[in-house]
Amino acid sequence: xxxxxxxxxxxxxxxxxxxxxxxxxxxxxxxxxxxxxxxxxxxxxxxxxxxxxxxxxxxxxxxxxxxxxxxxxxxxxxxxxxxxxxxxxxxxxxxxxxxxxxxxxxxxxxxxxxxxxxxxxxxx
Amino acid sequence: xxxxxxxxxxxxxxxxxxxxxxxxxxxxxxxxxxxxxxxxxxxxxxxxxxxxxxxxxxxxxxxxxxxxxxxxxxxxxxxxxxxxxxxxxxxxxxxxxxxxxxxxxxxxx
Numbered sequence: 001x002x003x004x005x006x007x008x009x010x011x012x013x014x015x016x017x018x019x020x021x022x023x024x025x026x027x028x029x030x031x032x033x034x035x036x037x038x039x040x041x042x043x044x045x046x047x048x049x050x051x052x053x054x055x056x057x058x059x060x061x062x063x064x065x066x067x068x069x070x071x072x073x074x075x076x077x078x079x080x081x082x083x084x085x086x087x088x089x090x091x092x093x094x095x096x097x098x099x100x101x102x103x104x105x106x107x108x109x110x111x112x113x114x115x116x117x118x119x120x121x122x123x124x
Numbered sequence: 125x126x127x128x129x130x131x132x133x134x135x136x137x138x139x140x141x142x143x144x145x146x147x148x149x150x151x152x153x154x155x156x157x158x159x160x161x162x163x164x165x166x167x168x169x170x171x172x173x174x175x176x177x178x179x180x181x182x183x184x185x186x187x188x189x190x191x192x193x194x195x196x197x198x199x200x201x202x203x204x205x206x207x208x209x210x211x212x213x214x215x216x217x218x219x220x221x222x223x224x225x226x227x228x229x230x231x232x233x
Contacts (some may be wrong), residue, residue, distance in 0.1 A: 039224075045228050046213075046224060046227060047224040048224065049221065049222040052222075061223060065125070102222070108158065108175060109175060111160050111175065112172035112175070112181065114169045114170060114172075
């Protein structure tokens, strides 16, 4: 059973960097069938996919256009986890942040499981 | 920018049937968009219900089903229960990016 456990601060100051980590159990960050996603949810923006990292003989990253200039998602194979960094945050980045796995095999794609969610507030 | 559109709200009577839809601004939704559906209860993380159009997770109640209908992805609830009152989100794959719909608030009344 795959489980994702998120960690990171719940309060970030404007203009600083938001950093979260998602620890994986029951799967490998280097899996050739999985990708590791960050998603956020706010009342104003709803659910918003931010990006993902995955390994297919080499590492790839894909990011949403809305945050592409500010986001980095990195895998950490030594700890079997992946991280989110979002730079130059503003109050509009206040949201609940989720990590999630997407899994592709035999012609189908599922997005599950999800982490427990972390409320990140951007405020001075 | 790609937009995925869902009905903002729907109301259904207990025991009734309701269909929620998910449309893409790029055109017809096909199986290549691998539609996923999620249920969210306030205060909880979204829970996966349907993946790749119509496949159910092991925990998905039998009354939930997914399909393609009229160029959209669809989620049908048959024999609605009071506990099905929740927000439902679809998620579509655009070849390197996922895009969520705005959600449908389902009221069971």
